[in-house]
Amino acid sequence: MFPIIDLFAGPGGLNEGFSSVKNDDGDYAFKTLASLEMDSFACQTLRLRATYRELVRTGSDLEPYFAYISGEKTWPETLRGDFKTAYTAAKQHVYRVELGEENRPEVDRHIALKLGPESQRGHWALIGGPPCQAYSLAGRSRRTGDETFASDHKHFLYREYLHILSKFRPTIFVMENVKGLLSSKNGDKSMFQTILADLTRLSSGARYEIRSLVVDADPDELEPSDFIIRSEEYGVPQKRHRVILLGIRSDVAHMIPRQVLTKADGAVTVRAALRGMPRLRAETSNRKPKIDQDWKAVQAKALQDVRAVEVTAKPDSAKNGSIAVAAYEAWVRESELALPVQNNPRAHMVSDLARYRVMAELADRIGKSPKYTDLPQSLHPEHRNIGKAGTPFTDRFRVQVWDSPATTVVSHISKDGHYYIHPDPSQARSFTVREAARLQSFPDNYFFEGPRTQQFHQVGNAVPPLLSKQIGELVAGMLQKLKD
Template identity: 80%
Template sequence: MFPIIDLFAGPGGLNEGFSSVKDEAGNYAFKTLASFEMDSFACQTLRLRATYRELLRIGGDLQPYFEYISGAKTWPETLKGDFKEAYMAAKQHVYRVELGEENRPKVDEHIELQLGPEDTRGDWALIGGPPCQAYSLAGRSRRTGDENFAFDHKHFLYREYLHILGKFKPTIFVMENVKGLLSSKNGDQSMFQTILADLKRLPSGVSYEIRSLVVDAEPNDIAPNDFIIRSEDYGVPQKRHRVILLGVRSDVVHLIPRQVLNKADGPVTVRAALRGMPAVQAETSYRKPKIAQDWSAVQTAALRDIRSVESPSKLEPLKPGAKAVESYVDWISETELNEPIQHNPRAHMVSDLVRYRVMAELAQRLGKSPKYTDLPPSLHPEHRNIGKVGTPFTDRFRVQVWDTPATTVVSHISKDGHYYIHPDPRQARSFTVREAARLQSFPDNYFFEGPRTQQFHQVGNAVPPLLSKQIGELVAQMLGTLDIHKKDSEVTA
């Protein structure tokens, strides 16, 4: 088993994919030695998932796990026997800490302990991505003109990643970030170029060849855009585009051939992703309305108004990839659960329920999400900006349509559901945590700890596990090739 260390681990999406990779003999290819994360709910999620994996590994009783995640048993009732033992073992590998210069000694010490003395270490991989808020396009537009931006320590958290590369010299690393990193600037300097330049002058002189996982080209011929991975091309039912760098330590580069991910045979659509999810209705939350409205009458009138709407150029639905859908279903399915977990919709104001209903109806007619301005005026809220051309509010509501992959699930999904309206008008609601998790390709037995907003936050932050599994498979092959070379050279010597 190749050890991995996961930085800024979030709820463990990246880790989940790597952890599921098996070698030809059916043994797990990776073992997570340490996950570092500062958020306490994400750490709980990581510990629970690591416990599940530990139980799988030792062939322990999984029943308590399923009882806990389906709500049949409380935590104290669960923490017993095999489960408790597995939990205690798993807990050692999840480290709650704020990565940063101040905590480097603690973090280094923990890694040292987990990896063992330098001369006994074999090949291992560092995975993870420095957090994205400072780089993300949305984050940046809110920070325009903010002089403190350049000094925001969050902007430089990638240095923690580089510090570990320099000090512990993993054989391979996988670094994930938002696409906005490519265009992000600090003053006149491109953040992406700064990171690449810093990668070339790591402490201790160690260096890496940076490869793309999707474009097979010599390092000098790789353009920044070649690092963008479009998740929907790899069987994930979501248009999530991320920058992912693969680093191979220079001393072994000649032994590890370049490899890229294989594209899926077609998309996995929202329809395929939500198959089998029971229809559920949202409760109404109450906020004293500014103007008293008979929402039922507004809805009836609005549905009548849009009856004649037809898209002039209704697109043919995309043809899903048969193999991709099969692999996806296989990956997420869990037969031990009688019903989906974490599938209770959040409550919405009655006015939003009506908007969702009408927008979902419109989406069905148009074959795409309507713009907010397509709604009958009776459904426009009181925001004065809404409806004016160019205001961001016009895009604040979005229906996720059935026959295409979803748009990116981001952590903002924890704030409101306007951007993730269910395509079924009869359900008139936003996605549940489980539906968002499906779009992110989390297996159905993956449980997110914490209150619902925190669960959404974790889901939106993650690397889709089904994508990371494919990356993990490549990394396992690369490390495996290296192993064979090393064994051969031992024999020759």
Template identity: 50%
Template structure:
């Protein structure tokens, strides 16, 4: 197996994708030997998933894992299982809670050196470095928030890629895969284009050490590539999300003659409906909790019905009754479809017996009504509405509303059912305004599991920490299914002979998926009692 070192690992999106290649056939191509993450909650998620993978590759995942994610076992009870205890011990040797930076370079270097020494027969053997530096300093949203911050240009996040660069310089991986936000292409620091600086550094991390930086999506000579040629549009590759990210594939110069140039193949579109339309329907809950009840929620629904002018209950509405449960950490009201789309084959696990982390967050009453109204109107118009599309009675009571200078006019956004979603980002942990569920009858924002599905995390992937922390991890991750396609191409680059059955990422989304559907128009769910 080809060793992997994962920097800025987050909850493990890239890791999951690389680990999946050949795994189901018992012939994994890659093995992660060291992962580094500074957030303790993401580290906890990555540790648990690493233990899961260790168990899967050995005797199989024990039932205690499923009882734990179902909430039937506490962590001490779960960790006491001898199989789990052994896997966790191995995982702790691989997954490291550490902040990458100059202060910790010597210890991180020692960890990587020991991990590679135990995994390579010789230091000339192939290994791969993956990861992406934190992106807040490059993102358009981050730059907007700190537009007048004099310290912004000195933010250490601008330079965390140098920790990635240091590992390349020090250990010289055969291949590296570096991911970052599209905003990197327009970011500047002290008058220089950040992307040009990074590309120059990665091409020659030190005298005599050179890398060819390739695109995975544009078939042009390397010297003729433009910055935008490194952008991967996730929705073009079977990901149910319009996520555009810079992905750099670096090949060490002395390995070029034994590598192949490879490119991702476009896949059939996967929509929001395809990703989450089969999950149990649940209602939002009202904040504050003292005001929440099925009756109070139903009253809100009827208020929106009146604003929409739907009138009496229709015959069709009875087919879609109002959901009265808000879900929960584990929801048993879910059955895996008998006929599964290629996307679902990647996501689903029959052993789960339900769905985890499908619990609606609480919203203020006025926001719930806005969600319901906008989702209903979006189903009719087929477009994402803006703040100005709300009727007067649903407009936020802010002084600047209705003015030409009103900021954030798209602060409420419905995820259209028949399209890939907008980009899932960490801000989903703050509120759900930008992630309104397309089914108007549910009047809510997306759950953690729904966000995870849009990010293509398998349903048996469990996120640790509070719900806010879970959202944050999901939003910061690389979609594992996209990572798997990249990993398959890295294997092909290194001329690894993959059996056809081992190319799970390539096959799992190759065919056009069957379309799921909410009742159209989605208004009918509103008027069911």
């Protein structure tokens, strides 16, 4: 097995994909030596998932794990026997630490201990994605006019990744970040070009050939856009576009032919992703008979108006990928679970439930998510600037339509569900944690620790595991060529 070190690990989406890869002999291709992450709840999730993998790889009984994530057993009742042994082993590689200059000596010692003496390391891979808030379009928008933005340390956390590249010289690395990195600037400098330049000036003298995973071209001929991976083109039911760099150490790059990911035969849609999920209704967060009665009347009138809308031809649905859907379902389904876990809808204001119901029905009629301006005025949000010229966020309520991959699931889903309205009008609610996890391609047996807000946050911050698995398969094949 090839060792991997996972930086800025989050809840483990990138690691999950790599850890599932098997070689031609049916053995696992990778072994995680260390996952480094600063968030305490994400670390709990990482430890639990590592425990599950340890149980699977040792052929141990999985019943305690499923009993725990289903809520049938408490943690003290679960932490016994083989499960306790697996959990003890899992804890050894999940390391809670904030990556930064002040913690470099501590982090270096930890990684050196895990990798062992340099002469005995062999080929290994570094994976991870430095935090992206400083590069994301939404993050930059929220901080317009903020004089401290240019000096935000989050701009430069990629240097911790580069420091570890320089000090430990992995054979291959995979670095992930948001698409906004390509247009992000610090002062008058492009952050993307700055990162590429820094990769050519590692203090150790190590050099890496930077390749695209989607465009087969000489590194010198690649454009910045050639590093964008569109997840929906690779069997993930979500339009998640990310910049991913594949780096191969220059002394071995000539031994590894260029390879790119194989596109799916079509889309995995929201309908395919949610197939088999129970139909649920949300509770209300301000349940008063008078309010209920008023909003029921408003909703009924709005539905009348919506049903009177003349339906033109719906936009063409995404081409369904039969092979991609089958691969997705085989990846996410778990036969040991009678019901999906972490699938309770959150409560909503009665007014929002009315909007969700009407917007979902309108979306079903026109084949796309409407803006709030498409609603009857009675359902417009009660904001002071609503209806004025230049009103921002006219799409602040967004229905995820059935016959297309979802829009990007982001960490803001932890704040509210307005951008993630269920397409079924009769359910009139936002997505659950499990439904969001399905759109991110997490297996149904993947459990997120912490309060529900933190569970949503972890899901939104992750790399889709099914995409990561495909990247891991390419990396495993490259490392195997060097080994052979």
